[in-house]
Amino acid sequence: MSLLPTPRRTRATDRADAERLPPRAGEVIDRRRTVGFRWNGTPYTGHPGDTIVSALAAAGERVFSRSYKYHRPRGLLTASYLDPGCVVQVGDEPNVRGAHRLLAEGMDVRSQNTWPSLRFDVRAVNGLASRFLATGFYYKTFIKPEVLWPAYEKVLRTFVHAGEVPPDSAPGVYDKRYAHPDVVVAGGGPAGMAAAVAAARSGATVMLVEEEHQLGGHLRWGGPAELARLAELRAQVAAEPAIEVLTDAVVGARFDDNGIPIVARGVPGIDERLVKARAGVLVVAPGLVERPYVFAGNDLPGVVLSTAVRRLVNLHAVRPGRRAVVLSANPEGDAAVGDLESAGVEVAEVVDARRGESVRAAHGRSGLRVVELGDGRRVEADLLVTAVGWTAPTSLLNQSGDRPVYEPRAARFVPDPTRMPENVLAAGGIVGDGDVDALVEHADAVGREAARRAGRSASAAVAVPALPVADHPELFSAGTGGFVDFSEDVSAKDITTAAAEGYDSVELVKRYTTATMGPAQGKLETVNTVAVLAAATGRTIAETGTTTWRPMWAPVTLGALAGRSHEPVRYSPMQPWHERHGAVPLIAGQWIRPEHYGDPAGEVTAVRTGVGIIDVTPLGKLDLRGPDVASLLDLLYVNRWSTLGVGKVRYGVMCAEDGVVMDDGVTGRLGEDHYLMSTTSSGAATVWEWVENWLQTAHPEWRVHVTPVTTAYASTNIAGPRSRELLGRLTDVDLDPERFGYMQVRTGRVAGVDGCVLWRIGFTGELSYEVHVPAGYGLHVWEQLMAAGADLGVRPFGVEAQRVLRLEKGHAIVGQDTDGLTQGFSAGLDGLIKLDKDDFVGLPELRWQRERDTAPRLVGLRPLDGMVVPPEASQILDRAGGIAGRVTSSRMSPTLGRSIGLAQLDRELAEVGTRVTIRLPDGRDVTAEVTSPVHVDPEGARLRV
Amino acid sequence: MMLLPCPWCGPRTATEFRFVGEARPRPDPATATPEQWRHYLYVHANPCGWSTETWYHRAGCRRYLSVERHTLTHEIRAVRDAATGTTAEAAP
Structure with missing residues (x-):
């Protein structure tokens, strides 16, 4: 008899709020209203403030996608922007972060690339994937024979883990904005808020950028003391008119001289806005990212991070499971135990890594059923919560020239303050640990110093207090397999295989296995990749080093980069007349001008x-x-x-x-x-x-x-x-x-x-x-x-x-009858070029071109059959069948009643009267006679009347 | 995305400018050999270090500027108007 309740099979209308908890102190949902949406065609409801995935989780759903290569079922992992298992299609928008995107009325949400359905994905069970997709499959599979490439492409396409953009998608609205704040604060947790307030109070204008939908960071899922502190800090931010808060926005990168692209969502009427900020000082305060643990079965739905549990319970009032095992190595993991108990989840076992206890494996098919502990016991559970440590997301610091160093005592990378440029500072968990008071005190000093360095305060340099890192056990992998990169389906075995095959540098392993190259951009995966590689090669993590953290911090849509179309179009003042008189428009660079009025020959x-x-x-x-x-x-x-x-x-x-x-x-x-x-x-x-x-x-x-x-x-x-x-x-x-x-x-x-x-x-x-x-x-x-x-x-x-x-007159057009290599004497300018001048631009080259006398010439052409108009760019053949030139201009001459042309032609064939062969695009050859370029009125008599 | 301190307009983002190239003396067209002239046309020193370059402030004052830039760090130590020699300090 199982200790776990049998999942209820209910009608759609019953699904809403099946796992919803009674009101929580810090919840962000509005229970008075409901929002209707569809998940794979079935109607669901949630509340304003829910993310897509929190609403589905509240309805009891636990599987949200199939994995990239092996099509394994995936559920919640981080319950945040980074969550690799919660990427979904919303309407015609692919690759939406389902654990971050807020629910909206009428959303049509679908799982991506699951066939025939999310519940039963054929490709997961037929074993095809694992045979084809070995370690480094990009380099091993589908290489030979080349004739099968189209077939390979078809096979691969059905496996590609991505949404689709229907061809009839409505165009989105994207725009750009330029901003020049004194200080940009990347991260709106307690440290970011405190730094922003301090900088603003010191006279600086501040842009405070937060990836999530509210300011507050981890305070949001804390207890009464944290929530009180959160309210206080939010009030301080709101009281400073010099602070502009951007939520649902990410600082994408740090470029030279603090050029900082910020991708902001949630601007009314606009899908995404790219804010190109130029900041005096950048304060990097992204906090810490909780790191998954590597062990067999770690990707099963039901295996989640402690922060995911705390978010679900406290922000969205969702019960994440019924019976839990918690692997904890830190106080945050212990706090998750309290949250689970308060949510009515039975905590079957707390595995305390600080006492040497461990988890070996997770078992189940479409979701977790049994947790296998290090001592061999097997515990039935539908939830395994891991709290094994933190990754410092140092991208913006690395892009600023810093080289964070691995601190084994704290099991994470910390910034090297000696390599930070003057105009970049860091605050909060990325620097060190402490209670809220310590984080705020440190960030307050950083904010004041930022304002000073931005030139907004005349005070002496601010003494920034130390923020020491706390001890933390080094806990990366149980050594039983499991996934290192959930987005790219890279397993621990893939990393060790790569090392055994000789790819023992972390940069090579990254490229060979594609670990860290998925949508989370390494924030969940890099350190585990490094740790598994270090173990496989017998080196330390510090010796192994990390991969390069390149821009962007998060994937950016092409729309955000493109922005609005600002293609200037120019018209002459006579355009209204042209339009009234049937002019056929011609696009000529920026200009729109009449090509003709219906009868060019006339x-x-x-x-x-x-x-x-x-x-x-x-x-x-x-x-x-x-x-x-x-x-x-x-x-x-x-x-x-x-x-x-x-x-x-x-x-x-x-x-x-x-x-x-x-x-x-x-x-x-x-x-x-x-x-x-x-x-x-x-x-x-x-x-x-x-x-x-x-x-x-x-x-x-x-x-x-x-x-x-x-x-x-x-x-x-x-x-x-x-x-x-x-x-x-x-x-x-x-x-x-x-x-x-x-x-x-x-x-x-x-x-x-x-x-x-x-x-x-x-x-x-x-x-x-x-x-x-x-x-x-x-x-x-x-x-x-x-x-x-x-x-x-x-x-x-x-x-x-x-x-x-x-053309009848033989006047060349620059760029049509000449190209990027045509020197003056090849453009019919012999009489014009005055080599006896002391100087002019290009004089020496033209003198040498004249002396060589080998260059192609601009000549006139007349096909013997005057009804044939060789298309422009037709090739002219030499006597051996090689290319001797090309037709540059070609038209039927209404004045002469026959076809005429201009051509660039090899010197040897350029004498007037020479017969040449023109090869037409359809393969036919026609014969033409070389003439003077001037086809009509060579004496110019008509000009001088 | 670096900033370039224009003597007339102040610090502006590099996208406002057109990079013209390394400043190179033009050989005397009357006496230059083909080797000298093509060296002038095509051969760039491209140092890893300090380089004197011409930039054109296309979306600003439309002045050609002589810029001393460190190609590795993008540090800029001197900018003057190519014609007048005016520096930021001397500009009105």
């Missing part, structure tokens, strides 16, 4: 035969003033500028110091010391920084002032044989070709708008004027041009027509 013809206008506002524009602008232009452009007269414009190309073409554009001289430079649309920001770089670092003596005016002007290009006629109707500027010739600039009034800049240039190959008007009048001038040109048949044209027009 737009080309309009420009060649009549007049068209294009919105070229995205062109980069820099206003340059000062007596040394000509020197600057001579330095940055490959061509000569000192000869440019007032009223003239010139096309220029910039190369980098390696001779690679960087940007191009037209610059006009508006006055004696006043120039307007244009750049490519995508190069505007880069060129501005480039200009400033040369001015500030190479020639600070030059007097040049640079103002970016890209969006100060709206720009329209009026192109076509009738462009002069159209523009003449709207401007008082004299357009007579005798007085306003090709490549000249004028300023004046257009459509009633003063302060316009008019360039007579010819990117399209036609007579054309580029008009830059103050941006606020851009739409007005555009509409006036369309109205005034109605009888001339004026048409708007988009980027596509402009690309065709310039």
Whole structure:
């Protein structure tokens, strides 16, 4: 006859509160209200303040997941954020910490990766897992033969322990915030609270960050004295307006100069917020994490930590079991015995490790049934509580440069105060032990010192009292097997096997077995891993050392890192007109601009035969003033500028110091010391920084002032044989070709708008004027041009027509007809590059490129079959079938009625008239003839009318 | 995430800046050999220790700064405006 009661099988509505205790002094649930939710499809209820798992535990549930590799049933272990057995799927959110996430009405909670069900998981019983997943299985299994990799992947996928993100998931709301507190306190237990209060009272602004939902740490599950102290400390925190409290938030890491990312949940309307804090001083006060004990059966549901029991009983008023065995090595374990008795749990046996008593193994199938003691006795129990010691979660200190040292007397790592940087302090259990008074007194001094170091208090350095560590037996493993890492299903045997196979360094063991690499980030597992490895290799824990504690402290969602989308989009002032007239939008960097208005070929013809206008506002524009602008232009452009007269414009190309073409554009001289430079649309920001770089670092003596005016002007290009006629109707500027010739600039009034800049240039190959008007009048001038040109048949044209027009004219586009390796003489710039200048950026490389004369050339191409338009990036073959170049631009020319192109082509094939083979993407070859890049009007007669 | 003390804007997070590179003298383009020029283009000393670098305060004053930084500890011992030589102490 079993001493344990048979689990009740009841209707769902009876499940709520079956294990709920009468009210407890420190409970955090609101019994007046209930919250309904579903667990694997079945309705349950809990109370506000319950976590998902405390509500399920109150209903008598004990199994919450299946383990990662072996699909063993897992239940509560820590009843905290770290609990490895309580990771669940909530709605469309995977990997939710079920022992931390608060219950909310209507939650649809499911166990992850259990098939066919949590109760009966096929993969746990068929033994498949243990055969496949040997120690270091990543490196041993599924390697050969390679043809089976897809099959291996399928097998592995069904074992992967993770939730799923359905494709139709609603996007979450994530954001970011920047904060500059004087002091960040990581941890809101008694020490953290006291440090925050002391720092605030000394004049510092404080951000107090707590992982759990309330401040208080272990005081919350203490007796009346602790609860009174908790109330007092909370009142002190609340009384300090300079303290900002963030609960349900974690300090993720400590980066250089106290850059501190904090992931905060529970902000109204927001799933997660990443607070990027820059703190004067960081106070590390995370307390201590209770360490599991390693023994056979230590992962059975019902084997729990003493802190888990104390949380369940005192915070959530849940009876964690019916009959308990307690393995205790410390006063906290003894206190758990008292909590169990007060909760009506029969304590069958207290095993006192301080007297040399021990536990060998836990037995049961889906839950604990029998505890096997060190003396051989077997005790029936459904609860085994272990209190065998503490891990100091030193991540933030390690990331600050500290190297905590192992203190065998206390069985834990303690910070090395000599290696802490000035702007990092530690308080509370991570430093040492003591009663609440001692912890608070120490933390109070730390808080005052933090304010002083943050520059908020002029007092002398604060004498921080010592906080000695208490003696504690070293208790890690019973030597009977069991799990070291619950998240990753790494057993003690896996560690010893790894050591026997030669992986005897802790960093190697970590990678080979994946121990400490799970969601708890080593806080539960690292020290046990080190201890088991130390035993296996005959070394001490200090000699074995620990693995590196890297950021982040806790796993961070991608949403929190990404934050809100802040993708800037730019429109020209003419955008409303474009939208009303059917413009097809083109995304060009940050700009959205018309690709065409429905008929790009017709737009080309309009420009060649009549007049068209294009919105070229995205062109980069820099206003340059000062007596040394000509020197600057001579330095940055490959061509000569000192000869440019007032009223003239010139096309220029910039190369980098390696001779690679960087940007191009037209610059006009508006006055004696006043120039307007244009750049490519995508190069505007880069060129501005480039200009400033040369001015500030190479020639600070030059007097040049640079103002970016890209969006100060709206720009329209009026192109076509009738462009002069159209523009003449709207401007008082004299357009007579005798007085306003090709490549000249004028300023004046257009459509009633003063302060316009008019360039007579010819990117399209036609007579054309580029008009830059103050941006606020851009739409007005555009509409006036369309109205005034109605009888001339004026048409708007988009980027596509402009690309065709310039291709017909043979004008290269930087970044399309050139790439990151194209030096000047490969870009068709032979006539432009002035190697006889004393200096310009990239001069030596271009000189050597010219001397070598082996570089590819930019050439024109015409397929013999003029109806074939080889796709851009098609390869050009040499006579041996190797790659001799590529098609960089390719279009059907409406003007010529045949296909034309530009290409980068090896020097040997670049002579005009050469026949080359183009290989199309579908594998067909076509023959093309090399031509001059200029396909239309090579003499430029159309420009000079 | 280190802080960089801009002489004009004060201490700012490094993400506000663009790292331009080690400060290296530009050879005379009239006399430089290909070896010298490519050394200037591509060869970086990349010391483990003190390094004089150029940083551009892109999201701030848009000034180029000359920064002496310890590449191992990220300690910064001198920052001045590359053009004017202004240090934080001398800036208004």
